[in-house]
Amino acid sequence: RKEVEQDPGPFNVPEGATVAFNCTYSNSASQSFFWYRQDCRKEPKLLMSVYSSGNEDGRFTAQLNRASQYISLLIRDSKLSDSATYLCVALGYGQNFVFGPGTRLSVLP
Amino acid sequence: NAGVTQTPKFQVLKTGQSMTLQCAQDMNHEYMSWYRQDPGMGLRLIHYSVGAGITDQGEVPNGYNVSRSTTEDFPLRLLSAAPSQTSVYFCASSHQHQNEQFFGPGTRLTVL
Numbered sequence: 001r002k003e004v005e006q007d008p009g010p011f012n013v014p015e016g017a018t019v020a021f022n023c024t025y026s027n028s029a030s031q032s033f034f035w036y037r038q039d040c041r042k043e044p045k046l047l048m049s050v051y052s053s054g055n056e057d058g059r060f061t062a063q064l065n066r067a068s069q070y071i072s073l074l075i076r077d078s079k080l081s082d083s084a085t086y087l088c089v090a091l092g093y094g095q096n097f098v099f100g101p102g103t104r105l106s107v108l109p
Numbered sequence: 110n111a112g113v114t115q116t117p118k119f120q121v122l123k124t125g126q127s128m129t130l131q132c133a134q135d136m137n138h139e140y141m142s143w144y145r146q147d148p149g150m151g152l153r154l155i156h157y158s159v160g161a162g163i164t165d166q167g168e169v170p171n172g173y174n175v176s177r178s179t180t181e182d183f184p185l186r187l188l189s190a191a192p193s194q195t196s197v198y199f200c201a202s203s204h205q206h207q208n209e210q211f212f213g214p215g216t217r218l219t220v221l
Binding site for chain 1: 142149154167206207209211212213214215
């Protein structure tokens, strides 16, 4: 079983839609979590960290469920510019980043 | 600040050739790492360094060497290129091991 798993998609949604991605992790000792965004043929860039209590940044909301070992990303009012691949990351104390394979999102006009 | 820079952007090698991928950062970050990204596989860690003079292996280190003589530079050497090393290579850095990583623009390598 991979350490971090994601639904590869693609998720095709119309502009203005709300879309949610889940990401499961297998290491129960994981302590830090992130969502990265990667545009086609570009480098990954940090979208947001994921805090235990959940956190929001504009149209983006991240949640952590330690009991079920998953993190989620909710995007409200999708824009064309949100089209990208979204990578989740989990790491335990003293460990290296473990990236999920990514979920591809296409926002359609 | 230039952030994390990588050269070259593209490279084509023949099987058996060797080459060095360059990575530099100007953010005075202690932690640097190399990843390869293949379709459906996500980013896999090749080697990493927690500071000058210290390197360690990641998930897929075979066929690659690294060194870290300065804080700024972290080159990745392919010893004898193989077609299985065709991939996109990203270098990344962060202030410390557990912090947000900043990525370079990547090197697209094809081994024939």
